[in-house]
Amino acid sequence: MTVGVELALTDVSAAACCPEGLTAPMDRQTAEQLAKLLKAVADPARLQLLALINSSPGKSACACDLTQPLGLSQPTVSHHLKVLKEAGIVDREQRGTWAWFSINQSRLQQIAQALA
């Protein structure tokens, strides 16, 4: 069982985070939630994934088309997609054998605005 991990990860997407941005002092707990979201984006492979998905037709892409451009192994890409999904930054849709990913744009905006 990996309940602890599951909870920790869903905590991230549960964060209705930081409407005040950086304009007011931030308590440690709030800072940790926001940091988790930012960490999900602060990785070169995941940034490449987001850019790839975003620039795909319909702004959604099959996982099968994401491995080769990154030059990483399939499990590694799968891992990164999971991190993005659990941060609420991408959505996953099953289409037959394939997994299609799209970007939760408002969630991305939310993260960006937390730096305002």
Add this chain to the structure above:
Amino acid sequence: MTVGVELALTDVSAAACCPEGLTAPMDRQTAEQLAKLLKAVADPARLQLLALINSSPGKSACACDLTQPLGLSQPTVSHHLKVLKEAGIVDREQRGTWAWFSINQSRLQQIAQALA
């Protein structure tokens, strides 16, 4: 000598990064530069520091006033301020014995806009 580290860190602030945001595919090198900037912000202590500085009178604060609110040791806070400085996110000014820090707002905006 720590030339390697110095170079790696100044590389960060040298990154005139990512005017296209996530609208086009991103090569690994560009992704690594942007990831470095995001990592500099993706830490709870550093987010608290930015929020504290930003909400201080004149939007600048003495290092001596930043240790206690964070509940971390002085060397740790000094380390975090160094990371932020080397990412170009804060500016440092020496005033007598004290070190005053302010936020490079445009650099923060730049990072936020890279997620657009």
Add this chain to the structure above:
DNA sequence: CTTAGATATTGATAGACGTCAATATACATC
């Protein structure tokens, strides 16, 4: 139900990172 292909999970490993105690350096004052 077996096969085949796509995706996810597990286990292992190397490197990065946050933190502190101890120490060093910088700066002003006497």
Add this chain to the structure above:
DNA sequence: GATGTATATTGACGTCTATCAATATCTAAG
């Protein structure tokens, strides 16, 4: 220059993380 205070650096330690190879699970089609 000696002292006191503020800040930075060093060294060590535990934890987290990115990555891969191997394996497992899922899904559709025979």
